[in-house]
Amino acid sequence: MPDPHRMDRPDLYVVARILERLWREDKPMVKTRLQVAAHVNYDVFTKYLDWMLRKGLVALKNSPEERERVVITDKGMESYKKLVQWINEVIHERTP
């Protein structure tokens, strides 16, 4: 039976939103803040976070106050870099 928390086909924009938000932060980000920035409800956010952890795009860090924080990995940074490069190529390849 398929796991309801597992996700096979992630929404490109939600993934990009989470990666971009993490890329902008200098330090690991508290989960709830990241969820607000991702503009999705907590259940959906948890699915995306699981998926991104499995793919190695983000990692969890324990902070001194025992709250789990999320940080972007090098792989996540590279992936986001590719996404923005591709969308930028679309914008620049215009012929007016």
Added chain:
Amino acid sequence: MRHDNARNAALILSIAWLAMVMWLVYGLYSMYKPSDGPHIFQAIKMYSALLGGVVILVLSLVLDYGLATVDTDPKTTLAILAHRLRVLAYRVKEDRKGIKVQITSSTAIRITASTSGGRTIVRYKPEQTASGWAALIILALSFYGLMIASAIGIAAIRKAKNFAQRLVLPQILGARPMSGESAAESIRSTLIDGLSEGYRLASEAYEAQRSNYQDGILAVITVAIFVWLLSFISFVTLIKGQSLWDEWQVLVIASVIVTTIFCIPPFLYLRQKVRAKAYEFKSWSTRLQTRLMQETSLAPPKDADQSVFEVLNDVSKEIPKWMKAMRKAGMFADPWTWLVIFSLAYAAFELLLWGIVWSPPNPGMQIPLFLGGGAMAIGSYLIYTRWRVNQQEEELAVTASWETRLRKAKVRMQNHLEEL
């Protein structure tokens, strides 16, 4: 120093311009002083001054000037420069010839780079924006306005020189290769490039749409004047000899009513459709400028904000609309073709007018005038229809290829995520 070339050129052209203005004033003065020799010599004085103005204008537009010699290859030099100017919020357009940077609403600068002796030479030349070209062409065609056009040309050299010296040169000399950037820096550079390009396109689309709206209003006003005159003359002809003629106010009001019925619908269409679209483009331009400023100033993100990736994705969907607006703004987008169309139409109007008004007693003169006027009118019409067909074909091709490109990019991104 290299930019002294531009300063010297501006100085020499300014002196030449001053001499030509004085020569023109002297020519005009001679026209009103019969004792100053035959008319032909007076006319030669005046026209030679105007010809001098044409030469000054052309020289101010075609000359380019050296700025710097660097060791990076031309393509990289221009790519780094374009990026750094975008970070400074300038509107930069990259094309095969180099980069074009807008300095003011009417003035721009073109920067090129070429290889010589194993090094890269960066050059620049003053250019005009689309609205700058339109103003320059109108002035150049308005006889005495030509001297003002050539003065604008000289002023453009000075503006370009100041911009190149103060802003472009430090960016070239202090350039750091983009290949040495970290992934995080590279992401920011790419986001800035995308936002800046989107901002430039949205701004140009807004300017084109605004020009469309203003042209439309001008056309409605012209048609309104004709309709009013035509209806007034028709009413006068219809009721000639009747007592109503004494009450001419009634005829004026009736003509105004007819004009209103004819002209209000196109006027409302222009306000509700064309102007509304201009506002939409303006709002995009403002939105992108704000995001660009946030990105370049490293301002902290707000949780309510869309991600820049999503903004760029939205931009990529809007670009075909912006391109369409730019194409539709005929004179704005393609001033040279429209100059030919207007010139031919005007010549046709003049020749036909001469044929009708001034030469009825002389059929030998009238026939060539009609034939010439007809040929000019047909030429103008053919160039217009060809331009229109080309525009439509190009629009269809670009829209189709754009949709394909966007779809392919999305599939590529989605596959990338799935294959991680």
